[in-house]
Amino acid sequence: MSSQEHSEAALPSGRGDAHEGTVAARSDPFADPGLPPHEPRVQDIDERAAKRSERVVAFLFTLSMLATVAFIVAYVAIPVDRSVYLFPIGRVSATNITLGTTLGVALFCLGAAAIHWARTLMSDVELVDQRHPVESTPEIRSKVLADFKEGAAESGLGRRTLIRKTMLGALTLIPLSGLVLLGGLSKAAPGTKLRRTAWARGKTLINQNTLQPLRPEDIEVGSLTFAMPKGMKEEDHDFQNQIAKAAVMLVRLRPEDIKDKKELDWSADGIVAYSRICTHVGCPITLYEQQTHHVLCPCHQSTFDLSDGARVVFGPAGHALPQLRIGINKDGHLEALGDFAAPVGPSFWERG
Amino acid sequence: MSTTTTTQPGARRAPAGERVADWADGRLGIYSLAKANMRKIFPDHWSFMLGEVCMYSFIIIILTGIYLTLFFHPSMNEVVYHGSFVPLQGVRMSEAFKSTVDISFDVRGGLLIRQIHHWAALIFLAGMFVHMMRVFFTGAFRKPREINWMFGFLLFVCGMLTGFTGYSLPDDLLSGTGVRIADSMILAVPLVGTYLSFYVFGGEFPGTDFVSRFFPVHILLLPGIMLALMVGHLILVFHHKHTQFAGPGRTNKNVVGMPFMPVYMAKAGGFFFLVFGAIAAISAIATINPVWDAGPYRPDHVSNGSQPDWYMGYTEGAVRAMPGWEWNVLGHTINFGVLVPVVLLVAVPAVLAMYPFVEAWITGDQREHHILDRPRNAPTRTAFGVAWLSWYGVLLLAGGNDLLGLLFHLSANGVTWFARIGFFVIPPLAFVVTRRICLGLQRRDRDKVLHGRESGIIKRLPHGEFVEVHEPLTQEQLHVLTAHEQARPIALEAAVDENGVERKLTRKEKLRARLSQGYFGEHSQIAKPTAEEYLEITSGHGHH
Secondary structure, eight states, X not given: XXXXXXXXXXXXXXXXXXXXXXOSOTTOTXXXXXXXXXXXXXXXXXXXXXXXXXXXXXXXXXXXXXXXXXXXXXXXXXXXXXXXXXXXXXXXXXXXXXXXXXXXXXXXXXXHHHHHHHHHTSOOOOEEEEOOOSSOOHHHHHHHHHHHHHHHXXXXXXXXXXXXXXXXXXXXXXXXXXXXXXXXXXXXXXXXXXXXXXXXXXXXXXXXXXXXXXXXGGOOBTOOXXXXXXXXXXXXXXXXXXXXXXXXXXXXXXXXXXXXXXXXHTOBTTEEEEEOBOTTTOOBOOEEETTTTEEEOTTTOOEEETTTTTEEEESSOOSOOOEEOEEEOTTSOEEXXXXXXXXXXXXXXXXX | OOOSOOOSSSOOOOOHHHHHHHHHHHHHOHHHHHHHHTTOEEOOOGGGHHHHHHHHHHHHHHHHHHHHHTTOOOOOOEEEOOSSOGGGTTOXXXXXXXXXXXXXXXXXXXHHHHHHHHHHHHHHHHHHHHHHHHHHHTTTTSTXXXXXXXXXXXXXXXXXXXXXXXXXXXXXXXXHHHHHHHHHHXXXXXXXXXXXXXHHHTSSSSTTTHHHHHHHIIIXXXXXXXXXXXXXXXXXXXXXXXXXXXBTTBOTTEEEEEEIIIIIHHHHHHHHHHHHHHHHHHHHHSOOOOHHHHOBOOTTOOOTTOOOOGGGHHHHHHHHHSOOOEEEETTEEEEHHHHHHHHXXXXXXXXXXXHHHHHHHHHOOOSOOOEEOOGGGXXXXXXXXXXXXXXXXXXXXXXXXXXXXXXXXXXXXXXXXXXXXXXXXHHHHHHHHHHHHHHHHHHHHHHHHHXXXXXXXXXXXXXXXXXXXXEOOOHHHHHHHHOSOOOOOOOOOOSBOTTSOBOOOXXXXXXXXXXXXXXXXXXXXXXXXXXXXXXXXXXXXXXX
């Protein structure tokens, strides 16, 4: 295959010598040959090609100007509520598509022009800069350290320990004021807030869709009904905070299907009520599988078995959904027989 | 060029530009600054533009963000919507949500600016991620650039937080769900979690404060920190001078490339407009975060397929894949199911951030490095990087388990189990495979140097044998393939010193020696060809 003559012929001669940093002997076949000579581009040797590049650059700049004018025209001329059909996207806002594309073209052509100019017409001869160590020289180093020692000695910080210690103490304490000021961020301590919900003994269950009190016969087998306590209104100033804990779902089961004894005790007429707030990270549960009585949180797929105390069947939730004990009042409406026995929603340190 | 007239006959006044520069120099000393920088050399390689993408998208985010603050109302006061988007009329919502819908439908060009802002944020984070990978795999983080690596890392973390606080501002159903998850993660912190949550939300979740609190964090605090970090990052890039790949004439002591003015200025400046133009075009045709579809946030509403923006995806994946382990210790709940994801949120990026310091400790290398490594020539580092990427990737996949299930007709539970097992199994596998590939590539380089390039020409010898003609490489190619240095593993000092006194080897020393063996031992790199080997083979003596 290869021979000595061959390989020597492949070695460029006399180029590595001029280059700084090449210490290897000529006999080293891997020595740095130094920067290769500059190869001219077509624009460097043919003025017509250079002119052509110039025209391309100018054309792109012109296109950018035209696109900006089009942008302004579109801004003024197109009504903000106009929509157009655009294959294959569908109906889109006319202002968004025109403003976006004209702005995009204006910017892109400006950039493309500058880059084309740089690549074809500006010099492409590679230049060399020398690096210098980031580290300071030993002279500078010793000068700075000496200056520092002198300054430190003049301050007397090392000698006067009383000043040093009290100063450190004061500097340590001073940020505390800033920290303490953050205390106002919470209007109240957590207390038992995460344990209590708007449910209480005697509160009627209201259908969240119809806003009417629920009767047992309203709840059919195989359907999921969402309820909230009577007296709660969307207009209330703390509605969001309250519904975040009080949201409840109702399901009718056949009593013989209920595997958990407590669940059966807390049900009314085969109807069970569970908190909708997932015990994992608090998403509301919305999906119900009729055959298995499993409910699923769409956020992270925690699955609970409503026929077995809502225990976790799959997913990242750590404990069962709390059950709301319900009964039927004298008007024939479903009512709560108390608040949830366990805190609803995600776990927290004081949950116990 | 001077237009102002001069009365002195004969004496020509300097051009106006020069006089302005002289005026500024007299006050700012700009000439000494320009002397060092105007013709500063920047090396060229496609991967060096990744950092530029980040900087430009950050500038775009600031510009569009300022515009959005002119119209956005960071308030959770409830209002009933009567605007031009018919499906939401009569719906109760916060002012924050309403003003976002108004920006999208009633402010001319508002939707475009919103979409550019959001797209640029996604590209900013993606750019930083890929840029960080470039720096990692080429060893650009080595001395003297460790601090700049940390600056970059902090920019990425701040970018994540800024992104999260930003997409939570519209108070729509999707982002509200994300804030709810964040609240639950805060609640999972032992001892102080409940209090922290109350401090963040001004009481119980959701309360009426978080939008007005996230707002200054999103538009002032975090961007301010990021701006400072980015300026520091760029100053250090200028100060250290850019790294370069090994090549003819490119050494550890020089930097070869194009001058700042004019080539780099035109290319980099032009590239800003390219990036901006591309993002504007994307925003024209691709809807992002259609909050009007999601509707306003309500704690008892949710939509299927709720996904965070991509950069929070690995945290979401950890939240989804972690089994729901809860301990009750002395009446207190430790919720590992959510606490572990909180730890991973910090730990996964931190592992990568700390790597340069670990490598520096193992190698004990105190020299400056300005020549980049080809990833194959640092097999252990490259393998670690790919293992980390696969780790991150497994979590990212787990964060989309429902969508993956839907797309590929898989069970979401199956995807979750894949992630649970893959979290532990895939990174070591990726490590082993990557290292082998690196070593294979090193062998190939070695063959190429010693035996030349396969020319594709088949020659028939007189006795009938077919051989492929190998062409010797040029000296440039030989130099590039052999320029990297190969370290030897550090040897443990003898347990008994020269006086026969036993020396106790600390566990740290032993660990370091073992790791060093793993990095540079016999099985961890292929010895690059020496000049003697090359001359021996090419001299034609021991041929065949």
